[in-house]
Amino acid sequence: GESVGLHLPTLSVQEGDNSIINCAYSNSASDYFIWYKQESGKGPQFIIDIRSNMDKRQGQRVTVLLNKTVKHLSLQIAATQPGDSAVYFCAENVRNYGQNFVFGPGTRLSVLP
Amino acid sequence: DVKVTQSSRYLVKRTGEKVFLECVQDMDHENMFWYRQDPGLGLRLIYFSYDVKMKEKGDIPEGYSVSREKKERFSLILESASTNQTSMYLCASSSTGTGNQPQHFGDGTRLSIL
Numbered sequence: 001g002e003s004v005g006l007h008l009p010t011l012s013v014q015e016g017d018n019s020i021i022n023c024a025y026s027n028s029a030s031d032y033f034i035w036y037k038q039e040s041g042k043g044p045q046f047i048i049d050i051r052s053n054m055d056k057r058q059g060q061r062v063t064v065l066l067n068k069t070v071k072h073l074s075l076q077i078a079a080t081q082p083g084d085s086a087v088y089f090c091a092e093n094v095r096n097y098g099q100n101f102v103f104g105p106g107t108r109l110s111v112l113p
Numbered sequence: 114d115v116k117v118t119q120s121s122r123y124l125v126k127r128t129g130e131k132v133f134l135e136c137v138q139d140m141d142h143e144n145m146f147w148y149r150q151d152p153g154l155g156l157r158l159i160y161f162s163y164d165v166k167m168k169e170k171g172d173i174p175e176g177y178s179v180s181r182e183k184k185e186r187f188s189l190i191l192e193s194a195s196t197n198q199t200s201m202y203l204c205a206s207s208s209t210g211t212g213n214q215p216q217h218f219g220d221g222t223r224l225s226i227l
Binding site: 045105 | 117144146153154155158161209213214215216217218219220221
């Protein structure tokens with residue numbers, strides 16, 4: 001079945017460095033992707049999304065890259081700050097699968113002082 | 114901003130009890146979802162609803178039921194709670210707009226079944 005996975009379960013970065021969090025997806029029919037951030041004790045928070053007709057989208061300090069050839073999604077966080085420490089996970093929506101998403105297990109990002 | 118409110122942040126119940134988890138959203142969203150979140154397993158869909166009075170089973174519906182009597186409210190019911198239902202429960206909503214729409218989540222209910 002469809003699956004969304006992450007290459008690294010944990011990632012530690014120095015404050016001020018850039019972070020890259022990766023996600024592999026298996027369903028070539030997926031056409032919409034979201035990155036969520038989940039801080040301890042809170043629900044997932046929408047960060048940025050991208051549709052399959054794009055390969056890059058930028059937000060404030062975040063960039064999402066989509067490589068449909070290898071079914072890979074990445075989230076880049078510029079100048080990582082302590083407030084960026086959280087679990088990040090990607091979600092994919094399969095075309096014609098309605099409003100439902102498949103979620104990855106998440107990567108924990110730790111920002112070191 | 115979208116606001117999804119789950120009635121309890123923490124809940125402790127006993128095995129065999131009937132448990133109700135409530136979720137309310139204030140953005141007039143058509144779609145609502147219930148997930149459970151367990152370490153290493155990600156979010157797993159229990160039930161969802163695309164309209165009032167409508168419900169559909171997700172990936173793990175066994176032991177659960179739902180109710181959607183009003184558009185803004187989606188309730189998750191554990192008919193007879195068991196210890197393997199100890200988990201974090203997350204409610205989400207989304208609109209049925211043009212194209213894909215993101216889901217917006219509440220802060221979760223951490224449920225412990227003793």
